[in-house]
Amino acid sequence: DQQVKQNSPSLSVQEGRISILNCDYTNSMFDYFLWYKKYPAEGPTFLISISSIKDKNEDGRFTVFLNKSAKHLSLHIVPSQPGDSAVYFCAASGAGGTSYGKLTFGQGTILTVHP
Amino acid sequence: GAGVSQTPSNKVTEKGKYVELRCDPISGHTALYWYRQSLGQGPEFLIYFQGTGAADDSGLPNDRFFAVRPEGSVSTLKIQRTERGDSAVYLCASSLKGGEETQYFGPGTRLLVL
Numbered sequence: 001d002q003q004v005k006q007n008s009p010s011l012s013v014q015e016g017r018i019s020i021l022n023c024d025y026t027n028s029m030f031d032y033f034l035w036y037k038k039y040p041a042e043g044p045t046f047l048i049s050i051s052s053i054k055d056k057n058e059d060g061r062f063t064v065f066l067n068k069s070a071k072h073l074s075l076h077i078v079p080s081q082p083g084d085s086a087v088y089f090c091a092a093s094g095a096g097g098t099s100y101g102k103l104t105f106g107q108g109t110i111l112t113v114h115p
Numbered sequence: 116g117a118g119v120s121q122t123p124s125n126k127v128t129e130k131g132k133y134v135e136l137r138c139d140p141i142s143g144h145t146a147l148y149w150y151r152q153s154l155g156q157g158p159e160f161l162i163y164f165q166g167t168g169a170a171d172d173s174g175l176p177n178d179r180f181f182a183v184r185p186e187g188s189v190s191t192l193k194i195q196r197t198e199r200g201d202s203a204v205y206l207c208a209s210s211l212k213g214g215e216e217t218q219y220f221g222p223g224t225r226l227l228v229l
Binding site: 032045049051093104106108 | 119150157170171173210213222
């Protein structure tokens with residue numbers, strides 16, 4: 001039962017353009033969402049988060065949008081740079097009870113930004 | 116300051132052997148998490164410590180897996196009678212207080228069971 005899904009295994013974008021990575025979730029108890037970036041042979045690096053009381057959070061080139069009614073979030077990277085090429089994971093927490101603090105991850109999307 | 120560190124970075128063992136994986140969290144972080152990542156998948160939760168106690172161990176796959184954090188800082192994940200299916204990257208993360216906040220990950224330990 002995949003509670004967090006990233007349906008696009010890969011995305012290819014030209015440098016300078018916008019990258020849009022998508023994530024869907026099924027558990028309505030999730031109320032905190034994060035995006036991580038991962039390079040090969042390294043651990044995930046935190047990028048940006050959003051609480052369910054907001055629908056948008058922006059940090060430099062990165063913006064996360066949350067649509068609670070659709071149980072959907074997206075990460076926008078503008079402008080995309082070759083150094084952004086990595087695997088991107090969305091994660092969710094807050095399903096209550098003993099799940100408090102535990103992150104549930106999607107399968108990841110490989111982003112390739114071409115010069 | 117220093118981030119989360121994990122040792123060893125790589126571990127090769129034979130089926131049936133015992134292994135220990137170590138995690139050193141960010142100084143001052145009371146919450147510590149272990150995750151396991153298989154090829155092509157996202158990390159999967161194993162166990163969450165708040166201080167010295169395991170607040171949630173619901174992700175441990177079976178009783179061959181055990182983790183401790185005796186002094187509320189360093190944690191050790193222990194795997195008995197390893198199986199080939201245990202091969203994965205084991206990730207450790209820490210956060211300041213636990214709950215809905217950012218978790219910071221270490222580089223992981225790549226475990227290969229032959």
